[in-house]
């Protein structure tokens with residue numbers, strides 16, 4: 001019946017509201033505070049906030065991101081409802097997808113992986129990983145596979161992080177030599193190390209290797225697109241090549257691909 005399809009669309013819309021809410025408040029207040037207008041800081045009434053009304057004080061409309069997230073969430077929930085993926089099962093698939101949305105939006109907008117989202121992700125990751133791998137050999141074996149994936153995911157990205165520090169030092173030296181002010185860009189943020197651990201818990205061992213590889217490919221593709229965009233705009237400079245790429249979304253995309261489509 002067609003009206004049954006309203007269920008995933010409505011659930012997706014609610015998940016989109018949750019992603020928007022967390023991305024609106026967590027980076028600023030680090031807690032579940034009342035959302036406020038980004039321009040005039042007037043707190044929203046909940047009814048106004050949830051019905052996507054413009055700010056009553058200054059008239060600022062809701063962000064484009066708000067709408068993109070809602071539409072993508074409703075569409076992807078509908079897709080997973082119609083074409084359920086084997087493995088995680090529908091409820092966990094939808095929850096993990098919502099979690100990925102929160103991580104991606106906050107990382108793109110603030111280049112941050114927030115600590116509360118890492119903790120929540122670790123719990124969710126252990127549950128998802130254990131569920132995925134306990135079907136054959138029981139819960140304990142599943143949990144071990146999940147934990148091993150988490151440790152490996154964390155360790156691999158930790159090595160890259162240390163490598164990134166070396167690159168950052170080299171870059172800072174070059175910028176000083178060129179008389180430019182240093183900036184605070186990190187090649188690979190520390191948050192990505194924790195995120196990689198979380199994704200490792202979900203993917204388990206050895207799929208964590210596949211997930212990180214897919215994430216690196218996605219990151220490389222995004223980096224390549226950035227370079228091409230620079231070349232087209234003739235804004236190419238040596239520094240552009242080292243400009244920060246948000247690795248978080250790439251890692252999440254890689255894990256998403258392995259979890260849902262591999």
Ligand SMILES: [Zn+2]
Pocket residue numbers: 037038039040041042055056057058059060
């Ligand atoms: Zn306002």
